[in-house]
Amino acid sequence: MIDCREARELIPWYVNGTLSAGEARELAVHLAGCPACRTELADAIRLSIEVKTAVSRLPGAPERIREKVLPQSEVPVARLDLGSFFLGLSLGLSVKGNKIPVQGNLCLLGRRLKLFETKGGRHGRS
Amino acid sequence: MGDAAHLLEQAAKGDEGAFARLYDRFADRVFRYALTLLRNRHLAEEVTQETMLAVWKGAGSYSGRSKVSTWIFGIARNQAHRLLEREARAHRRVEEPLFLPDPAEAVGKEEAVSNALSTLPASQREVVFLTFYEGLSYPEIASVLGVPEGTVKSRMFHARRKLAEALR
Numbered sequence A: 001m002i003d004c005r006e007a008r009e010l011i012p013w014y015v016n017g018t019l020s021a022g023e024a025r026e027l028a029v030h031l032a033g034c035p036a037c038r039t040e041l042a043d044a045i046r047l048s049i050e051v052k053t054a055v056s057r058l059p060g061a062p063e064r065i066r067e068k069v070l071p072q073s074e075v076p077v078a079r080l081d082l083g084s085f086f087l088g089l090s091l092g093l094s095v096k097g098n099k100i101p102v103q104g105n106l107c108l109l110g111r112r113l114k115l116f117e118t119k120g121g122r123h124g125r126s
Numbered sequence B: 001m002g003d004a005a006h007l008l009e010q011a012a013k014g015d016e017g018a019f020a021r022l023y024d025r026f027a028d029r030v031f032r033y034a035l036t037l038l039r040n041r042h043l044a045e046e047v048t049q050e051t052m053l054a055v056w057k058g059a060g061s062y063s064g065r066s067k068v069s070t071w072i073f074g075i076a077r078n079q080a081h082r083l084l085e086r087e088a089r090a091h092r093r094v095e096e097p098l099f100l101p102d103p104a105e106a107v108g109k110e111e112a113v114s115n116a117l118s119t120l121p122a123s124q125r126e127v128v129f130l131t132f133y134e135g136l137s138y139p140e141i142a143s144v145l146g147v148p149e150g151t152v153k154s155r156m157f158h159a160r161r162k163l164a165e166a167l168r
C-alpha cells in the first residue's frame, strides 16, 4: 500500500496517463479510500488543463528559424557556357530557398575553377 | 511516436523532406519549452535553431532507446543551459516578462496561471511543462533533465504546492 505522500507524488503522471500499470493500480486503490487525495487529483486535473491552455497561447517558433535551419536544395535554372572544354567560362544561376545565387567558373583544360559565387538576394519575409 | 523515429531515421540518411517534417512537428514545441525555461524570446529562438540543427546533424546518433521527443528535449535543454552560462558570464539578465496582459481577450484565469508559473524556479517550471504540456512520464523527464526520478517527483510536488498557493 502506498501512503498519501507517495500517492500525491504520483498523481500528476496519473493525470497525464504515463504511470506504469502497477503504479496506476496502487494509486487507484489508494484514491478509492482517501477523499483528501481525490481532492488532490481534481486539483491536478485542473492544473493540467490550465497549463496546457497557457502554454498553447505562447507563440510558436518564428518562420525565420525554419528558413535558417532547413537545408535548401539548389535548383539550377540557367547556365551559360562560353568556349570549349579546354578554356571556357560558365555562368550558373540557381534557386536556393528564396535566394538566387549566381556562380561563375573558369574552365581550364577540363578543370573548373570557381571565380565567384554570390549568395543571392533575399526577398520575402525574414 | 514510431512515426517520428522513422522520420529521424530518414533524416539520418540525408532525406531533407523527412527532416522538414520533423522540424514542423517539433520546432514550436522546442520553442515553447525554451521560452518556458528561459523566459526570453531571443534566447528561445537561438535554442530552437541550435537544437533543430543538432537534430539534423546528429540524427544518425539517435540510439532509439528513448522516445524521439525525449531525445530532442534533452538536446534543447543542453542548449538552453549553454546559453544561460554564456549570459551569466556576460552578466546579462535573462528573464523578461513574457505574458503581457492582452486586454482584447478575457483571459483572467490563464493569465493567473502564467503569472503563477513564472514565480516558480526554472527547474520546477520545466517539470510542469514536460508533464502537463508534453505528457512525458517521470522516468522520461528524469532522462531529459539528467536527474534521479525522485528529484523529478519532488520538484513537481513543490511546484504544485506553490502554484496552489499562488492561485488561491
Ligand SMILES: [Zn+2]
Binding pocket: A003, A004, A005, A007, A030, A034, A036, A037
Ligand atoms: Zn491519501
